[in-house]
Amino acid sequence: xxxxxxxxxxxxxxxxxxxxxxxxxxxxxxxxxxxxxxxxxxxxxxxxxxxxxxxxxxxxxxxxxxxxxxxxxxxxxxxxxxxxxxxxxxxxxxxxxxxxxxxxxxxxxxxxxxxxxxxxxxxxxxxxxxxxxxxxxxxxxxxxxxxxxxxxxxxx
Numbered sequence: 001x002x003x004x005x006x007x008x009x010x011x012x013x014x015x016x017x018x019x020x021x022x023x024x025x026x027x028x029x030x031x032x033x034x035x036x037x038x039x040x041x042x043x044x045x046x047x048x049x050x051x052x053x054x055x056x057x058x059x060x061x062x063x064x065x066x067x068x069x070x071x072x073x074x075x076x077x078x079x080x081x082x083x084x085x086x087x088x089x090x091x092x093x094x095x096x097x098x099x100x101x102x103x104x105x106x107x108x109x110x111x112x113x114x115x116x117x118x119x120x121x122x123x124x125x126x127x128x129x130x131x132x133x134x135x136x137x138x139x140x141x142x143x144x145x146x147x148x149x150x151x152x153x154x155x156x
Contacts, residue, residue, distance in 0.1 A: 001112050003119060004147050006078040012139035013081040016100070021058075021089045025049065025066050028079040028102040035077070043072035044104055058091025063124040067103040069113060076112060077104040080142065082133065099124065099133055123149055 011031050018024035029045050032038045047068030051057070058064040079102040086096025101120050105113030123129050129149050136142045 001076070001116060002150055003078065003116065003123075004150055006076050006116070007080060007143065007146060009139040009143040011077075011079040012142050013079075014137070014139045014142060016081040016083040016087075018081075018083070019087060021052075021056075021064075021087060021097075022049070024081060024083065024087055024089075024100055025052065025102065028066075028081050028100060029104075031079050032077060032104075037074045037077060038072065039074070040072040043070050044068070044077075046070075047072075048102065048104065056090040056092065058089035058093075058097050059121065059124075060091055060093035060095070061125065061127075062086065062091075062095060062098040062130065064089050064091065064097045064100045065103060065117060065120055065124075066100065067105065067113070067117060069105040069107050069110070071107045073104055073106055076106060076109060076116065078102060078116075080146075082142065084134065099130065 016024050018027045033041055047070040048066050051068045057066045081100045086098050089097035132145045136145055
């Protein structure tokens with residue numbers, strides 16, 4: 001499964017309004033409020049925030065990957081948000097987070113969920129990729145950066 005199969009420009013926020021971790025996560029989750037693939041948005045919110053309470057998903061280098069699994073979604077969902085000035089996210093390296101990739105998986109799709117988390121992490125570890133995301137102006141440009149980067153990955 002490719003990131004481009006689960007992420008679209010409609011689920012990308014080029015500049016998040018939120019200034020703190022929980023608000024930013026909620027801002028991304030709220031993109032799915034009227035999505036027919038979501039049966040219960042509050043269960044999605046609970047799954048993601050519960051996972052975040054276990055350990056911060058701010059993995060370092062200005063990147064976070066909040067995620068959760070729930071049977072309240074019909075398929076794997078993704079959203080992405082950027083905050084140029086950064087958000088205090090309690091990241092593992094102690095630095096602010098600028099790039100947040102939300103992944104919501106279905107309880108029965110654990111393998112695909114783990115593979116997508118791995119692919120997203122590999123992408124975000126590349127300095128030039130993060131720079132291109134930060135320099136993109138619009139949601140469409142951010143999506144194009146993901147599409148271009150994904151061309152260099154083997155299908156998983």
